[in-house]
Amino acid sequence: MTAVGVVATLTVAEGKNADFEVAFKELMAAVQENEPGNEFYSVFQCKDNPQQYKVLERYVDQAALDAHGKSDHFRASGPKLAPCMAAAPVIEHLDGI
Numbered sequence: 468m469t470a471v472g473v474v475a476t477l478t479v480a481e482g483k484n485a486d487f488e489v490a491f492k493e494l495m496a497a498v499q500e501n502e503p504g505n506e507f508y509s510v511f512q513c514k515d516n517p518q519q520y521k522v523l524e525r526y527v528d529q530a531a532l533d534a535h536g537k538s539d540h541f542r543a544s545g546p547k548l549a550p551c552m553a554a555a556p557v558i559e560h561l562d563g564i
Contacts, residue, residue: 470563471532473524480553487551490544497540504531
């Protein structure tokens with residue numbers, strides 16, 4: 468098994484930070500509770516740009532990442548997070564070594 472990492476850069480619209488953070492905390496809790504293949508899932512606000520957040524993710528393998536994207540809680544987060552976004556997410560996929 469090879470671990471898989473993801474770094475997602477999310478740009479939040481002005482005035483939407485609080486809404487974004489509430490919705491994303493719900494998603495983080497659901498991932499941690501329901502995805503045994505997820506080893507780390509957390510969001511960080513950039514210090515030099517408060518509208519930008521980085522989501523750091525680690526999965527045991529590609530199948531676990533695929534399951535994350537298909538999960539009910541991930542799909543349900545879309546309508547909550549979408550109104551907060553100022554741009555499309557930038558997603559980086561990484562292979563563990």
